[in-house]
Amino acid sequence: MREELGDCREITEKSYILKGHGVPIQLLQHHIDSSLLWIDRLSPNDAGATLRLEAEVGYPSAECVTIYSSANKDWGSIQTTKKWPAMWQYDLDLYVAVVKRIAEKLSSVLPFRDEFGITQQECNPTLKCWNIVVHRKQDMPPSLIPPDIGIAPVVQCLPMSPIEGRIRIKLQGKASGTDEMMSLSFDAVFDTRS
DSSP: OGGGOOOOOGGOOOOEOOOOOOHHHHHHHHHHHHHHHHHHHHHOTTTTOEEEEEEEEEEESEEEEEEOTTTTTOTTTOOOOOOOGGGHHHHHHHHHHHHHHHHHHGGSSSOEHHHTSSSSSSSOOEEEEEEEEEEESOOOOOOGGTTTSSSOOOEEEEEEETTEEEEEEEEEEOOOSSSEEEEEEEEEETTTTT
């Protein structure tokens, strides 16, 4: 991780490039390529559609995908909900395994407060739920990731309440053989009382 990450306990909405994560760039590119396939097949007539998958802990993976129309940017208005296609389950499971592992390792930097509201230094958060958002657009400024790095996970630590914290991991890049810019965002919500 870049040195300036330091301690996320006082940070909100800052983004950091994750280095030394052990995930091959080819696997990150596979995630970008898979996301283009997902959005093309689930919403073929809507170039600006957004996919959203959610799962509670205890469920192996998301069972349904919600598709939001590009004509309606209001997240409260659902376009369509479909069952997640079984033929893509391996790609989804692979992506979730990668980003979940990263999020769980980083979760120790989330703030932990005891029952008296005192911030503690030791924390072993437990994952409560997660969601994935996929869209065909640039979600982060291109200047955020230096050209020599290519595709890299970008991390945000987002404290939510005294007992919850969130790690967001974003991937962005062009799908192989196209000029299509794809963005994937994985949000993991942790209980920080553990």
